[in-house]
Amino acid sequence: MIASGLAISMLVASGIACAEDDSMDGKKLYQGNCASCHGMNGEPTEMGKSLKPFAARNHRAIAQYVSRDELRRIITYGVKGTAMEAKKYTLDPLQIDAVIDFIKTFEYEPDLANGKARFEAVCVQCHGVDGRAQTGVGAKNLIYTKLGLEEIVHTMRYGRPGTLMDSKRHQLSNPDIADVANYVYSLRYNADHKKGKILFKENCQSCHSTAKGIKLISNAASSQTLSEIDDHTLDLRIRHGRHVHKAGKHVNKLSSDEIQDIIAYIRDELK
Known part of the structure; x- marks a missing residue:
């Protein structure tokens, strides 16, 4: 009976220990490893703002x-040349994922007025005031970009190697x-397939009865379908057009x- 009671006590104690185990609590891991610089709400603390050569970033x-x-790469390996050190020596991969889970709970309400002001200060030289990039430097026309917000942010943060688009x-x-x-995302042209149907009939249907x-017309190097x-x-x-004397001559009056x-x-x- 004594042995049985001891075993039960050990199981209860073990259960309490597990319940109090914070090793996989993303919020507490973030608090212990990130918050001193980045703040518990993802906004840099005074200490984070004072870091050299670069202040802590706003998560x-x-x-x-x-x-x-x-995020996993940054947390695991740190950022060279900054105070952001690698956490792979203090956090295991599962703990890093738990921290990421917590970071992903942060929410931010974008300020489009500020976005427009910063765009005009930093981006218009190449992309133009309206984002159509009619500046002669070969920048992308942002009005027709298919990039999502995540891809736009990544491009702004890291640039595009081999182009004038720097970080x-x-x-x-x-x-x-x-x-x-x-703000850039808000500039995108929302194509109207109903207008497109009318334009297709007026400009394309004489050669292409249906979409x-x-x-x-493919060659040995290309066998792609329209879709x-x-x-x-x-x-x-x-x-x-594919051939100057045929396709293309009917659409030179069309706008972008x-x-x-x-x-x-x-x-x-084609759906």
Whole structure:
């Protein structure tokens, strides 16, 4: 009986210990490993703001726009040249995921007015005031971008190697980046497939009876179907045609927005 009672006591004690185990509590792990610089709500503390050469970044502003993989890399390996050290020596992979779970609970309300102001200060030289990039430097037309908010934020944070698009991490704060990304996203042209149907009938139907019936002229290096090519390539096909003396001559009067409407109609028909 004594042995049985002792065993029960040990099981109860073990259960209490497990219940009090904080080793996988993302909030407490964040508090112990991140909050001194980044704050419990993801906004840098005074100590975090004073770090050199770069202040701690605002987690809250971009928590919903940065992928788990990127957060895992930053937490695991740190950021070279900053006070952000690798946590792989103090946290195991499951604990790092628990911290990420907590970071992903942060919410941020973007300020589009600030996004517009920062866009005009940093981005218009290449992308133009309206985002259409008619500046002659080869920047992307943001009006027709298919990038999501996460991809826009990533591009702003790290740039695009081999292009003039460099990292904006040291020009813009994380809230600024989140605001600009949301502002850029708001500029996107919402193509109208109903207008596209009318435009297709007026400009394309004399050669292509239906959108589904369009056949791509392929070569040995390309055997893609219409549904496989991206919108940019389809835009070029419509805008410039496959052969100068045939396709393309009927659409030279179409605006870029109208071409996007036609593409929207074609995509809708291919569903």
